[in-house]
Amino acid sequence: MACLSPSMVSLPQPHSLEDPNSFQKLIEDWLFCSLKSPKTLPQLKSFHAQTIKTGLMANDLVSGQLLLCCSLSYSMHYARQIFDAIPRPKLFFYNAMIKGYSETGAHHEALRLYSIMRARSVPCDSFTFPVVLRSASTLARIDVGEELHGLVTKTGFDSKVIVQTALIDMYCACGLSDCGRLVFDRIRDRDVICWNTMVAGYVKCGNFSSASQLFDLMPKKNISSWNTLIDMYCKCGNIDRARRLFDEMPERDFISWNALLSGYAKVGQCEAARKLFDEMPQRNVVSWNVVITCYVHNRRFAEALELFRMMQVTDIKPNEVTVVAVLPACAHLGALDLGQWVNTFIHRHQIKMDVYVNTALIDMYGKCGALEDAQRVFDEAIKKDTFLCSTMIEVLAMHGKAEAAFRVFTYMTSIGIKPNDVTFVGLLKACSHAGLVDIGRKYFEMMTAEFGLMPKMEHFGCMVDLLSRAGLLEEAHELVKSMPIEPHPIVWATLLSSCRIHHNVKLAEEVALQLIELEPQSCENYVLLSNIYSQAGRWHEAAKLRKKMKERGVIKKPGCSSIEVNNDVYEFFAGDRDHPRCKEIYEMLNQMASRLKTEGYVPQLSSALHDVDLDGKEQTLMYHSEKLAVAFGLLSTQHGTPIRIVKNLRVCDDCHLFMKIVSKYYKRPIIARDCNRFHHFSDGSCSCSDYW
Structure with a gap:
C-alpha cells in the first residue's frame, strides 16, 4: 500500500474495514512506512504513543523501526529511553541502537552498549560486527578490535566479506596495515568494496607505494577506487600522476573532480584549478569553496571575491566554509562594505554561526578598522575557544588597545580557556605598540612559567x-x-x-x-x-x-595603498597617474596641501629619501600612495564618513602628520592600516600617540 504523509500522526480510521486484523495490519503498515523518514521530537513522541496505544510495541518490526527513526532524527537520547523500557531486547534492537549511536558519532556509547549486549549473552550477527568495528576504528581502539576479531573467528563470521572488510578498516585505522593485509589475503571472494578498503587503508597509514601496487592489481575498479588513488596523489603533492589517473577514469563524479581540484589548490596552481573548475560539467558547494580558498591562500583576493560574486547567481548555496574563505579576502583588501555584506548574507541565509565563522568575522572587522563591530561579534559569540579569543586579542593589539587585549586574556583564563602560542603573540604585540616593556617581559616569562609554552x-x-x-x-x-x-x-x-x-x-x-x-x-x-x-x-x-x-637585480617593493568605495577596491601607487580621475585627484591633493599649510602642516623632508632640492623632496612626499588614496576618498565619499585606507608598507612620518591635519581640517575620521598596525586619525590626533 502507499505510504501516508510522514507528518500525519493521527491513526487511520477503520471506515468500512470490518475485519479487526485487517485494520491492525493497516495501522502497522502506516506506522512502519511513516517511520522511515526523520521526525521532530514531538512527532516521535506522538508515534511512540500510537504504538503503545495500538499494542504494536510488541511488534519487533514497528518498534525496531521506531528506534531507527530516532537515530535518523538524531534523537538517540529518546531512543535510549524507548530501548531501556523493553524488558528483554532482542538482537535486532541492539543492532538498531548501536547503528544509531555509530551513525550519530556517539562511538563511545556504541561500544558501551555492545559491552552490555555481550554481558547479557546476546549473540552477534553479521550486522553487529561491521557497526561495532566502525566505532572501534574511529576511536582507534585496537583492544576492542582484536577482541572482535577473535569473536568473529570463533563464531564463524570470518566467512562474511562484509565483516572481514570491517576488520581490514579497523586495523588500518589503528595504523596496522600489515595486519589488515593479512585479513585481506585470507578472503577468497573479494568484492570491489573489500579491495577499495585495503587500498584506502594503505593510504591512511601513509603506505602510498603499496596502495598504488594494490590498485594496479585490482581485477575490477569502481569510481571509488579511482578517487582514492587520485586523492592520495593529490595529498602527497604528485599532481601530475593524479591528473593522469583522472584522465584515464572511465567515468567521474563530484568526488573525482573535487579531489583533483583540491590537489591543484594544495600546490598553489590557481590557473590549473580555475581551468579545471571551468571544465566541470556540474559543480557543488565543495567545488566553489576549493577554488575560492585557493585564490585566498595565494593572496589573489580580488579574484576570490569575484568568484564569490559569480557564485551568487548560481543555484549553489554558500555554506560556513565559503564565508570562512571569503572573509579573509575582505580583511586583506580592507573591503569593509563587502565584509558587512557577507555578514548580512550569513544571517539572511541562516548559515551556522560556529566558532570558525565568528573568528573569521572578528578578523575581518578588525583588519578593516571596524573595531566596535569586531568587539560586538566577540561579545555575541555563544561559544568561545582559544582561537576566537586569540584573534580578538590580536585585533585589539593591532588597534593599540593594549588594556582591552589584557582584559580578554584575563577573561579567557578565568573561564578555563587555555592560551596558546598565538595568544601570547597578540599580547606581546599589544605591549609593543603601547611601549609597555615591563608588562611585555611579564607575559614573555608567563608563557613558560605558568602555561608550559616554549617561546x-x-x-x-x-x-x-x-x-x-x-x-x-x-x-x-x-x-x-x-x-x-x-x-x-x-x-x-x-x-x-x-x-x-x-x-x-x-x-x-x-x-x-x-x-x-x-x-x-x-x-x-x-x-x-x-x-x-x-x-x-x-x-x-x-x-x-x-x-x-x-x-644584483633586486627590485624595490613599491608602496601601495587601497581604498574601498561603493564595494569596489581602488589601488594607488606613489606618483600613480593611471586612475581615470587622475586629474581631479592631483588637483585635490595640491589644493589640500595649500590649505593644510595654513593649519600648521610643515612637510617632514626627512621622509624624502632622495638627494634632491627642497622643492623636489616636497613634491616626492606629496604624491605618496596614501595621500592619493585620501584625496580620492574625499572626492568620492560623503562628508563626515570615515575614510579607510590599507597600505602595504609602514606609513612615513610625513604622511602620518598629513593625515592628522586632514582629519581635523576636513572633519573626517581616517582609519589607516599599514604593515605594522592601525592608525585612527581624528580631530588632529592619532590613536598611536605618535608611537609606531
Missing part, C-alpha cells in the same frame, strides 16, 4: 620589537644573539627597523650587513639601510646601496 621565533621577534621600539637597542641586540634558536631574518629586520626610528646608524650597518648576507635578494633590507643613510644625510652610501641593488 617560538614569533615571540622572540615580538620581544625584540618591544625592546628596540622603546629605544633599548643594545638589550634587543643581545636578545637576538642569545636566542636558543637561529634567528629568522625577520627578527634581524625588526631590529634594523628600530635602528631607523632611533637613528642608530652604527648598529644598523652591522645588522643590515648580516641581513643582506642571509637574504641577498630581499629588497626590504637594502631599502631600510638606504633610508637610514638618507635620513642621516649620508647620500653617497645610500646611492651605493641602491646601485648594489640594481647590480
Whole structure:
C-alpha cells in the first residue's frame, strides 16, 4: 500500500474495514512506512504513543523501526529511553541502537552498549560486527578490535566479506596495515568494496607505494577506487600522476573532480584549478569553496571575491566554509562594505554561526578598522575557544588597545580557556605598540612559567620589537644573539627597523650587513639601510646601496595603498597617474596641501629619501600612495564618513602628520592600516600617540 504523509500522526480510521486484523495490519503498515523518514521530537513522541496505544510495541518490526527513526532524527537520547523500557531486547534492537549511536558519532556509547549486549549473552550477527568495528576504528581502539576479531573467528563470521572488510578498516585505522593485509589475503571472494578498503587503508597509514601496487592489481575498479588513488596523489603533492589517473577514469563524479581540484589548490596552481573548475560539467558547494580558498591562500583576493560574486547567481548555496574563505579576502583588501555584506548574507541565509565563522568575522572587522563591530561579534559569540579569543586579542593589539587585549586574556583564563602560542603573540604585540616593556617581559616569562609554552621565533621577534621600539637597542641586540634558536631574518629586520626610528646608524650597518648576507635578494633590507643613510644625510652610501641593488637585480617593493568605495577596491601607487580621475585627484591633493599649510602642516623632508632640492623632496612626499588614496576618498565619499585606507608598507612620518591635519581640517575620521598596525586619525590626533 502507499505510504501516508510522514507528518500525519493521527491513526487511520477503520471506515468500512470490518475485519479487526485487517485494520491492525493497516495501522502497522502506516506506522512502519511513516517511520522511515526523520521526525521532530514531538512527532516521535506522538508515534511512540500510537504504538503503545495500538499494542504494536510488541511488534519487533514497528518498534525496531521506531528506534531507527530516532537515530535518523538524531534523537538517540529518546531512543535510549524507548530501548531501556523493553524488558528483554532482542538482537535486532541492539543492532538498531548501536547503528544509531555509530551513525550519530556517539562511538563511545556504541561500544558501551555492545559491552552490555555481550554481558547479557546476546549473540552477534553479521550486522553487529561491521557497526561495532566502525566505532572501534574511529576511536582507534585496537583492544576492542582484536577482541572482535577473535569473536568473529570463533563464531564463524570470518566467512562474511562484509565483516572481514570491517576488520581490514579497523586495523588500518589503528595504523596496522600489515595486519589488515593479512585479513585481506585470507578472503577468497573479494568484492570491489573489500579491495577499495585495503587500498584506502594503505593510504591512511601513509603506505602510498603499496596502495598504488594494490590498485594496479585490482581485477575490477569502481569510481571509488579511482578517487582514492587520485586523492592520495593529490595529498602527497604528485599532481601530475593524479591528473593522469583522472584522465584515464572511465567515468567521474563530484568526488573525482573535487579531489583533483583540491590537489591543484594544495600546490598553489590557481590557473590549473580555475581551468579545471571551468571544465566541470556540474559543480557543488565543495567545488566553489576549493577554488575560492585557493585564490585566498595565494593572496589573489580580488579574484576570490569575484568568484564569490559569480557564485551568487548560481543555484549553489554558500555554506560556513565559503564565508570562512571569503572573509579573509575582505580583511586583506580592507573591503569593509563587502565584509558587512557577507555578514548580512550569513544571517539572511541562516548559515551556522560556529566558532570558525565568528573568528573569521572578528578578523575581518578588525583588519578593516571596524573595531566596535569586531568587539560586538566577540561579545555575541555563544561559544568561545582559544582561537576566537586569540584573534580578538590580536585585533585589539593591532588597534593599540593594549588594556582591552589584557582584559580578554584575563577573561579567557578565568573561564578555563587555555592560551596558546598565538595568544601570547597578540599580547606581546599589544605591549609593543603601547611601549609597555615591563608588562611585555611579564607575559614573555608567563608563557613558560605558568602555561608550559616554549617561546617560538614569533615571540622572540615580538620581544625584540618591544625592546628596540622603546629605544633599548643594545638589550634587543643581545636578545637576538642569545636566542636558543637561529634567528629568522625577520627578527634581524625588526631590529634594523628600530635602528631607523632611533637613528642608530652604527648598529644598523652591522645588522643590515648580516641581513643582506642571509637574504641577498630581499629588497626590504637594502631599502631600510638606504633610508637610514638618507635620513642621516649620508647620500653617497645610500646611492651605493641602491646601485648594489640594481647590480644584483633586486627590485624595490613599491608602496601601495587601497581604498574601498561603493564595494569596489581602488589601488594607488606613489606618483600613480593611471586612475581615470587622475586629474581631479592631483588637483585635490595640491589644493589640500595649500590649505593644510595654513593649519600648521610643515612637510617632514626627512621622509624624502632622495638627494634632491627642497622643492623636489616636497613634491616626492606629496604624491605618496596614501595621500592619493585620501584625496580620492574625499572626492568620492560623503562628508563626515570615515575614510579607510590599507597600505602595504609602514606609513612615513610625513604622511602620518598629513593625515592628522586632514582629519581635523576636513572633519573626517581616517582609519589607516599599514604593515605594522592601525592608525585612527581624528580631530588632529592619532590613536598611536605618535608611537609606531
